[in-house]
Amino acid sequence: xxxxxxxxxxxxxxxxxxxxxxxxxxxxxxxxxxxxxxxxxxxxxxxxxxxxxxxxxxxxxxxxxxxxxxxxxxxxxxxxxxxxxxxxxxxxxxxxxxxxxxxxxxxxxxxxxxxxxxxxxxxxxxxxxxxxxxxxxxxxxxxxxxxxxxxxxxxxxxxxxxxxxxxxxxxxxxxxxxxxxxxxxxxxxxxxxxxxxxxxxxxxxxxxxxxxxxxxxxxxxxxxxxxxxxxxxxxxxxxxxxxxxxxxxxxxxxxxxxxxxxxxxxxxxxxxxxxxxxxxxxxxxxxxxxxxxxxxxxxxxxxxxxxxxxxxxxxxxxxxxxxxxxxxxxxxxxxxxxxxxxxxxxxxxxxxx
Numbered sequence: 001x002x003x004x005x006x007x008x009x010x011x012x013x014x015x016x017x018x019x020x021x022x023x024x025x026x027x028x029x030x031x032x033x034x035x036x037x038x039x040x041x042x043x044x045x046x047x048x049x050x051x052x053x054x055x056x057x058x059x060x061x062x063x064x065x066x067x068x069x070x071x072x073x074x075x076x077x078x079x080x081x082x083x084x085x086x087x088x089x090x091x092x093x094x095x096x097x098x099x100x101x102x103x104x105x106x107x108x109x110x111x112x113x114x115x116x117x118x119x120x121x122x123x124x125x126x127x128x129x130x131x132x133x134x135x136x137x138x139x140x141x142x143x144x145x146x147x148x149x150x151x152x153x154x155x156x157x158x159x160x161x162x163x164x165x166x167x168x169x170x171x172x173x174x175x176x177x178x179x180x181x182x183x184x185x186x187x188x189x190x191x192x193x194x195x196x197x198x199x200x201x202x203x204x205x206x207x208x209x210x211x212x213x214x215x216x217x218x219x220x221x222x223x224x225x226x227x228x229x230x231x232x233x234x235x236x237x238x239x240x241x242x243x244x245x246x247x248x249x250x251x252x253x254x255x256x257x258x259x260x261x262x263x264x265x266x267x268x269x270x271x272x273x274x275x276x277x278x279x280x281x282x283x284x285x286x287x288x289x290x291x292x293x294x295x296x297x298x299x300x301x302x303x304x305x306x307x308x309x310x311x312x313x314x315x316x317x318x319x320x321x322x323x324x325x326x327x328x329x330x331x332x333x334x335x336x337x338x339x340x341x342x343x344x345x346x347x348x349x350x351x352x353x
Contacts, residue, residue: 012027012028012036012039013025013039013046015046018202021056021058021205022046022058023202025062025063026063026069026070029065032067032068032070033063034073034074034075034122035097040096040100041096044096047107051108051109058112058210060114060202061111061130062202066117068116068117068140069114069117069119069127070120070122070127071118072120075316076317078312079312079313090303091347095296097154099350099351101154101288104129104130107131110131110210111131111132112130112133112210113128113132115127115135115141116195120177121145124142124156126154129288132211133188134189134192135183135189136193136194136198139183141177144177146174146267148308148316150268150311152275153299155288157278157294157295158288160172160282161279163185163188164186164187166237167226170226173242173276176263178224180221185226186226191214192219192221193214194219197219232256235248236260245264245276246264246330249261268307269329271307277338281294296347296350
């Protein structure tokens with residue numbers, strides 16, 4: 001197995017053919033395959049070529065290394081762009097990344113995403129919009145953006161508003177990572193394949209339909225945890241404000257609910273309020289494309305917020321885990337502050353509608 005001439009062995013995305021399958025291998029294992037603009041462009045070009053190639057019957061997405069498919073977007077580079085006054089570079093990355101997310105969702109051939117290990121943020125965007133989404137016992141799937149002063153994107157607010165009850169609101173505000181069973185419950189994945197069978201599973205797609213490979217290698221997933229918490233999750237997260245959600249979590253008497261409240265209160269107050277508004281608005285939008293357009297406006301607006309570079313600094317750069325949010329309290333974030341994040345900006349649109 002060798003990369004094609006268009007993607008040399010040191011490329012951040014390896015492209016190869018196995019029988020009737022085209023393989024995309026995210027190839028930055030030291031960074032848990034964090035996505036950058038170059039990777040997004042390589043993937044988009046490969047999908048364009050393979051859609052036109054009648055000898056390619058399916059696309060398979062995997063990640064190099066043992067730690068995960070993809071830890072998300074390359075947020076350190078976003079931090080550096082903002083600090084250096086190059087915010088437009090991050091907006092351009094999101095423009096192409098979100099268009100890729102939409103492309104994956106509408107790809108006319110089976111798109112098999114192997115969501116093994118860590119799959120977070122941008123990693124969810126390149127996998128959970130696929131048509132065949134496989135998790136393993138090692139999967140840890142999350143949208144952790146509120147912890148870095150950002151808001152769920154890459155179609156995350158579309159996916160999370162289509163979970164049972166208020167599970168998506170819980171995952172979005174807390175940034176909680178879920179395993180295979182809960183990823184299946186939330187509609188973020190379709191099938192469970194034990195990690196020890198992944199090599200056989202992906203090899204089978206070279207000569208058979210992905211559905212047949214699933215039939216041969218899929219198994220019952222380990223039990224998740226969220227189903228047992230639905231009562232307090234659905235009650236508490238149905239509230240109309242983050243403050244009321246936190247109050248309900250503290251008041252309901254469940255230890256897990258109290259822990260969720262404390263987790264939420266450690267996140268960026270601005271991000272929390274904008275995230276809740278984005279989720280509620282996404283529920284009313286008619287399509288993934290419409291939600292991605294909304295997310296692009298919000299993401300570009302948040303670029304101007306002090307919380308994004310501060311959150312990345314605290315979590316990734318200095319790693320002191322002590323972000324200084326501004327405002328520091330939920331009460332300091334006004335409805336007008338939130339509304340501004342949804343207004344059209346000079347960044348334009350994705351051109352998806």
